[in-house]
Amino acid sequence: MTSPDSGVPRLVIAAPSSGSGKTTVATGLMAALAGRGLAVSPHKVGPDYIDPGYHALATGRVGRNLDAYLCGPELVAPLFLHGARGCDIAVVEGVMGLYDGAAGEGELASTAQVAKLLRAPVVLVVDASSQSRSVAALVHGFVSWDPEVRIGGVILNKVASDRHEVLLREAVDSVGVPVLGVLRRAAPVDVPSRHLGLVPVAERGSDAVEAVAAMGAQVAAGCDLEALVGLARAAGPLPGGSAPWTPGPVPTLPHARMRSRGGTPIPSRPGKKSPQRVAIAGGPAFTFSYAEHTELLAAAGAEVVTFDPLRDEELPEGTQGLVIGGGFPEVYAAELSANEGLRKSVAELALSGAPVAAECAGLLYLCRELDGLPMCGVLDASARMSERLTLGYRDAVAVSDSALAGAGTRLRGHEFHRTVVEPGAGAAPAWGMRAPERRVEGFVERGVHASYLHTHWAAEPGVARRFVERCRTS
Incomplete structure (x- = not known):
């Protein structure tokens, strides 16, 4: 080595x-x-x-x-x-x-x-x-x-x-x-x-x-x-001053608490306060996520557990925050719709005001319906497949205070989908796109932040800390 x-x-x-x-x-x-x-x-x-x-x-x-x-x-x-x-x-x-x-x-x-x-x-x-x-x-x-x-x-x-x-x-x-x-x-x-x-x-x-x-x-x-x-x-040394990125003080076993449900357990930071339990959607329908997000959540004090919306009939016990990343819910729409128990569990958590972060596929799953099939109904919006590919980097600014970012926070993201959500933004939009076109997009309702925009939290570690703090106080 x-x-x-x-x-x-x-x-x-x-x-x-x-x-x-x-x-x-x-x-x-x-x-x-x-x-x-x-x-x-x-x-x-x-x-x-x-x-x-x-x-x-x-x-x-x-x-x-x-x-x-x-x-x-x-x-x-x-x-x-x-x-x-x-x-x-x-x-x-x-x-x-x-x-x-x-x-x-x-x-x-x-x-x-x-x-x-x-x-x-x-x-x-x-x-x-x-x-x-x-x-x-x-x-x-x-x-x-x-x-x-x-x-x-x-x-x-x-x-x-x-x-x-x-x-x-x-x-x-x-x-x-x-x-x-x-x-x-x-x-x-x-x-x-x-x-x-x-x-x-x-x-x-x-x-x-x-x-x-x-x-x-x-x-x-x-x-x-x-x-x-x-x-x-023969590559030689990296540029001077380069040091490994770190998500924060994540401990090693046996001090960390480990829990899992349908996925890989992640160590949580020990301390006087009990860790906040954050559930992350996984399985075949939700495969898009960056490893650093989970690491940042754990470093911020979360106990991270994964679950499979195609298999699990309810959220992991004690869930205080929910992250639903990208993937292909359109391919599994029938199975996701048929899992009424989990859809109800997600809706109840969202309605309670708990923080929920949903990107792209997660946005579709929180809608009222996807291609005519019932979804979680957290958002009063309808999603459907489209012939048009939406693809590209985006320069965005947070329009509304949310569990992820305060209004005015600037982040760069990426869109990649062949679906349409109508309406495209709620009364409190998630993002204002600065480039390549100016528009508002996404939804901020109660503790929910739902958007098509994929972001990389390593660019702004405060996102994970803010999310975990909201889990603690909501």
Whole structure:
């Protein structure tokens, strides 16, 4: 294991564009390295919740996001080091094309920016299925575009034949960039997609396990793992002054109280006051959450328990606060609607004034109905599927005082959905969007804060502290 002071060995897996095979290669590399006995730290550039699930399956560690827009460039290295504690090597999967970032913001939130912030070498995954010698021009362009981005090698993906491989290698050699792997098409590696991207791990069960194993086997057979590890070790130290991010004073056992219901127990901070019990929705319908949120809640004094709205018929006993993150309630609308006991339990908690934080899927679940099926009825609003994809970063300010933030608090977030809620905002909206368009959105009612906006609480740790304090006083 390598200490943060000397620099965690690390690689960034990037591509010229989406669809080139980044997830297959990054997940497969994580699995292959873990299979060799290395402790692998998995990371994903951007706000994506789904890829980290596959990363976690490959490594046995929590997949973590590195988002320079949501958290700010200054937190990228600290969050990276937090996730990489005790690891031998870190693999960072990029987002979109290498130089693609937040719209209209230059390099902000791009894979290239994160690679520079981490001083990490980049491995470029190239979809070579429809080219031969032209790959040299493509690689040369990406290598020369930004001299601060170090592209240490190329992995050629979707190669058709031995002859095709020879032509591609000759072309890339002329650019002076080493070919670190060649992968052929392999059906078992394909991961099914639907309206918002890949199907999450939690919904696929053994199929996901088999897919990740196939990715690992393909990368192990087609890539030079020794050269990739050597490149990662050549990353060198992180920028001066970088220290791991910390959520706060979370204790270790046996002093922490541990409770669970349908999920993983989280340690809570001991003290004279009993911890506030916060329930977090999980299971196949609610798979979108950042690990740091749970860590921040625990550090603020919460006893965090998870539950599955598809299975559990009531909230965990003694719940004082509720967090319902993102996911796919539209896929499980019938099952969620049929669980009347839990819908009633959620409504009773919300009506009592207890703090409830709901993002995107959570917003839909709190509505009166979703695609005509009864939901919790906490909000006098109706939700339905839409043909239109709403996607992008948002610059927002809290309009109303809530359990999450005081009015005027500014946060950056991300929207990603194909649903519509009518009306889109309540009498006390949650957020006022500053960019890219000005509008109000979401609902603040009693202790409820419900919105489409996904936020990363590491950017404003006061969110978790405020939420837990409201649990204590409501």
